[in-house]
Amino acid sequence: MDYSQFFSPTSASRKPSAIRQLQKFSSIPGMISLGGGNPNPTTFPFSKMSVTLRGGEVIDISEADVQVALQYSATNGLPNLVQWLRDLQLLEHRPKLQDFDICVGNGSQDVLTKAFEMLAAPGDSVLVEAPAYVGALAFLRPLGVKFVEVEVDESGPVPDKLEQTLQNWPADVKKPKFFYTVPAGGNPTGLTTTLERKHQIYEIAKRHNFIILEDDPYYYLQFNKHRIPSYFSFDSDGRVLRFDSFSKILSAGIRVGWVSGPKALVERIVLHGQASFLHPSGISQAVVSSVLHKWGHAGFLNHVQSVAKFYEGKRDAFIQSADKWLKGVAEWNVPTAGMFVWIKLLGIDDSSSLIQEKAMEKKVVLVPGFEFFANPTKTPYVRAAYSIASESDIDTALMRLGELVREATQHK
Incomplete structure (x- = not known):
């Protein structure tokens, strides 16, 4: 797929940070770096960290891992955390397209808003559920977009209404480039989109060529024995960006979330990060990573x-x-x-x-x-x-x- 057709002018013009690009070379054994402006870690007053879980178990974070967490790091996240998350996505969602990338953010809202900036330009029409998450609307409104509301009932977005809207779209107006949806335990409706509806919406996305932004912070808070599969799981075209969050299941204040999806789309989010926040909090990532590696994927799934x-x-x-x-x-x-x-x-x-x-x-x-x-x-x-x-x-x-x-x- 040619993803350039979806990029806003701002996102399309982003180039890699010359300094951020040096980060990947600094960890090569024997490499002497005089390029980056990293502060010397010996000046940091922190040495070790430990985390005590509610059950009383203490997880020690080694001095080496603490030093990594305290220093500038890769924009898309600490490698050991990113790999754990990738393995989780493969285990939980079993995506059709396994050649996907991940970018960690300061909460999923961070990477979500970067995706909005990547796709939305002033005057663009965007598809949103009616009603929709107020935090997403608050970010989109100042971008100067035109909202096209998608009717929702007890089973999720209504495919027939969406199809009718797009079929009757004016020939001289550009169609929406993305559909923003919260499919599980939707905020504010509490509704969960059925698997049948998801497949119907996905087929409409293929026919009318738009990206699905699957904002799913309540995915692991499904009450039925078997969680309804995600859009990400059956995406065969590479037109789904999936947003996950630890806010509802580990900690809201720790601010760790992530996006999974096609490399070309995640790359644009990473480039935005290189020019804005540089990388997510290393300490937050280290704490989350230490707990997740201690639990393993089975332990994490038991917890959720x-x-x-x-x-x-x-x-x-x-x-x-x-x-x-x-x-x-x-x-x-x-x-x-x-x-x-x-x-x-x-x-x-x-x-x-x-x-x-x-x-x-x-x-x-x-x-x-x-x-x-x-x-x-x-x-x-x-x-x-x-x-x-x-x-x-x-x-x-x-x-x-x-x-x-x-x-x-x-x-x-």
């Missing part, structure tokens, strides 16, 4: 299974309280992944003032649905997260929400 089980219990508690307090005044789908419930308030045309004012007065924080639509709209929906609040607090919050909706509809 226990995390998914935890959130499944939180989901069950939320739905139990919703059934108690919101029946008759709201509707919702029961999520099978993630940490969100998308609630439709019955008899309410616009949830914004109710949530931003009345709910706050009642000491309940929710997010009004309009925030998640790329194009301005009024909506009765509201997003609730069940990840942090206790079961009793969830119960109290939904009781208060139910009271607010009843009060609002009675005064109409």
Whole structure:
């Protein structure tokens, strides 16, 4: 595939950093480097590190590994971590195209926004779910793009609507170059796209020649026994960029995520990194890598299974309280992944003032649905997260929400 057709002018003009390019030569045995401006590690006050896990196990990070983590390193990530992640992708997704590259970022949002910059230029039309993740919309809006919203139902994006939109596309207007989607436990809907829908969307992508940006931070928080396969797993054309994150399963503050996909696309993300953040935090990568290598892939998969089980219990508690307090005044789908419930308030045309004012007065924080639509709209929906609040607090919050909706509809 000729990927140059997808690049924005800014991304297409990026060239490798002359200094960053020297990094790969510095580790060759016998090489004497007078080129890089690396600080001398003997001046760093840090020597060793250790990490204590919740179970009490202590993982020591050697002095040699600490010194590597403290120094400038490869833009796409520490080699031992990148290799572990590559092996994970091969084990978990078994991709059709195994000649893919990986770039680690400061959280998956970091590499995701670099992909947006790579593909989106002012005036471009972009395909996004309706509703969509507000953090992605916040980055895309200043780029001057035109949003083409893709309708979503309980099974994910609706293929017929997407196909109809693209078939009726004006001949004198360039078609969208990518579709941005959160397929598992979607933020804000909590919905998970079925495998059948994924295959249908992928075939549309082939017919209309666009890239799929698979933003999947909740992939490992699927509650069913068998996780629904990713777009990345059956991508035969090299038109899927997959974004994974440790934020929901290891630590949000450690800021480690990664992108997997075709070499030519990942290369552009790396070039952006060379000119912006140089490389992800070495210390964060070292900590994550030490834990992952200690666990092995089997241990990691056991860990994410226990995390998914935890959130499944939180989901069950939320739905139990919703059934108690919101029946008759709201509707919702029961999520099978993630940490969100998308609630439709019955008899309410616009949830914004109710949530931003009345709910706050009642000491309940929710997010009004309009925030998640790329194009301005009024909506009765509201997003609730069940990840942090206790079961009793969830119960109290939904009781208060139910009271607010009843009060609002009675005064109409």
